[in-house]
Amino acid sequence: MLSLYERSNHRSGDCSRREWMRIGGLNALGLSLPALLAKTAEARGDDVGAQTFGRAKNVIYLYLAGGPPQHETFDPKPDAPAEVRGEFQPIHTNVPGIDFCELLPRTSTIADKLAICRSMATDDNTHSTSGYWVLTGFKYRGTNAREISPTDWPHIGSVVQRLKPSANGPFGFAWLPEPIVANPGVRISGQTAGFIGRRWDPHNFTCDPQRTNFSIEEFALPDDVPPLRVSSRASLLKQINHHFQAIEQHSQNQDISRLRAEALDILTTGKARQAFALEREPAKLRDRYGRGKWGQSVLLARRLIEAGVRFVHVQWPREPGDLTSSAPTWDTHAKNNARVKSVLCPQFDVAFSALIDDLDSRGLLDETLVVAGGEFGRTPTFNAQGGRDHWGPVFSVALAGAGISGGQVYGSSDAKGAYPRDGRTPPQDLAATIFHLLGTGHNATMPHPNGRPIHICDGKPMYSLLGLQPATQARRAATGKIEPIPDFLPIYTPQQNT
Template sequence: MLRLLGPGVRLCDGWSRREILRIGGLGVLGSGLSLADLSGAEVPSVAPVLGDSTFGRAKSCILLFLMGGPPQHSTWDPKPDAPAEVRGEFGPISTKVPGLSICELMPRTATVADKICVLRAVSTRDNAHSSSGYYMLTGRPHQPMNFENANPGPPNDAPSLGAMLGRLRSTRGDLPPSITLPNRIVNTDGSVWPGQDAGFLGRSQDPWLLNARLSSAGYRIQEIDLPADIDLVRMERRKDLFDRLQHGFDALEHDPVARRMDERSVRAFDLLHSPRARQAFRLDHEPESSRNQYGMTPFGQGVLLARRLVERGVRLVQVNWYRGPDEPPANPCWDSHTNEASRLRDVLLPPTDRAFGALVTDLESRGLLDETLVVCMAEFGRSPRLDGNGGRGHWGSVFSVALRAEACAGARCSDRQTGSEPTLAKGKSVPKIWPRPSSTAWATRRRRSFAIRWGGHSRSVEGK
């Protein structure tokens, strides 16, 4: 990835994402939306439960990734009638959608529930962070499944959602088509999850990686600000010198490494030379009331920055949950192997609920809600029963995903699940297991066929 700052986020590397964004533009849980739709492809038919097909209006996507695996029981799918060891400590609250309840620790989200839909039957059947995360980030099952500490590389080198979008669509203005923040996902041992870069598409399609603690005082991204001793005139001179040097390397025109360096250099100069692009990252230009609305937490400010970026033309922003230095090493982020109740009540759900509710409300007030797909997901969920340490294990068999898309606002796209394998809701046609790929494909650099759409209409993209 194009790395700008700092270290990555780590998760546990012991034994201890459903079917939502299956390859290409968020093939959201079989609902018919894909990256091809975001790039202007013909909109496929959508199951009747989702209503009219209007996904084609989506111009941008904000993907909120709660790495570690939230418990579906204490977020989107409470089970008040289950035994205590299943339902957990927290009860349900009603929402603006009749019959839809969510966890009592999500009151702000409950007020915007009529603008989202919850899919409660997502499944990867993979209980390892790395490999299930690869599945959710690329739409491809890892080989082998249930494999922890998996590192990028063949055969698990499918491109990420952001990379596919960058390949399908050019930038809008000086900002890149896809940005990931505030860090890359790694396990406790430092191994980087596969599925976060462009894979076999080549590094020139990597999403931009922005590493920064966005809630820190005086937050700035020095790499996109000119140093104090370099003004625009001096930068122009440097670019002129760079261009002259480039002409001396004409013999390397067909060398992939040299070509990749040239593409990155041009993008870097464009970003440095564009005050408008740099302003997109300036959270200090937001009113204090706006920043407080999202919450002065790393996740809240990351979600606010995502709104600023899509508002200025970035097509996909992935906001990963930030792991702070004080988090317990045994259950960082949402990986709640112990003390689940206190982690949810004191650390995890309040900032998530605040930021998610603020994002939906803010997008609506700015007229961006119907043009922005919002997805909140993780690599998997948690096991049905609490264990002796008050936590839950990894559970890829069934978990929940929430999304905002105009076609399914206020809909319940899947029925309540018991915690076992997902099934089709009676009388519904929304698939709960990833469908097989259609003929929508592109040719990779090695001219092998690669499906970017799993079901729906066909579209071909010529590979470079």
């Protein structure tokens, strides 16, 4: 289901007329904000910063909810004791000196395109607050992170949508296939536009793209009604007007006319609907991504950025009946080894490697930033249930694409994968890197509801990971054993059409 604005009790943080006049004046002089920021980078003598500023047109953020174990993904510890390293072995990637866990054989063949940060840290072992920090770039300062509040700091994608809206897409920020839901069914903070207003919320698509004849209900039209007639249908207009009249009753400053126009554009133009037409993709390519809910959602993300969407958040989906599970999503409190081997790593490995290869083959990787990571990592030792518990002191994040110098690892964890050994990186530096590559700049400001400008980020870009060429030209054969793509359908049971 497409959710335009699920709630209407937030005030907008729209730019004032004075601000727009000031920005317009700069543009009239030929001085756009990105150009000014790029000039600032050049003035600092920051060659890498200047070269990579604004390289990304789009972002695909693969959010591995629950917290992937660093040991079983990008930071294996073969020399650690058995109770730390686990049962899986490292494998060589195609870059000398970089090993991944054997559960990522396909990803090991594209390491030359990846930059891995092995020293991300929040020191926060709580899903809601650590995740909030990762997704917004700011620590949680509220009273209850297990509920969404209009005072929340906005998701990175919402900030991007406001400061650098999509130039030719149907919307700027898309979220699929479902929201972040914590046990026992709680929507947590960090996934909305927060204090900048509901206008900048993501367009939420709760969907199951693995279904046969998959479609977005809101985009479906009667067979006898072409798109040009829809805009004149009184019933549709009445529904949309009624929706925004409800918003007006609880808002003082929102640009309701623009919201109505966006809603009509999404519903009546073909661009958004076509982006979700997975049946147009070759069956072989759909197979390559994996036919489960996760893989097909990642494929949808690629189609959305092709349609002009600036920022796409792909949420790792829940499994049927797992709201009372001790090991939902990547939250492997029990049977960690079985979960990562049979369910989690295979799906991620297949879809992530497919996305990078697909973007590269289409010439889109040079202009698309891909980020893959969760809210924290897992403990360096196993608990009594054979699981790894929450661990914020150190975890890994993978980046690829526009402005990322692949074939390298930044930072490191200690011998047990428990704490950063060097290069400790807080989430605000990841946010700053995203803003830098998109060309908004990490020092940019936006209006706060109190009327004063506020900086969008207090971190610094990870310049060590940036560049226009791979960090090394050295290559070797990856040693992972690539099995046939598993059948993921039993893992995520498709919903039946009713």
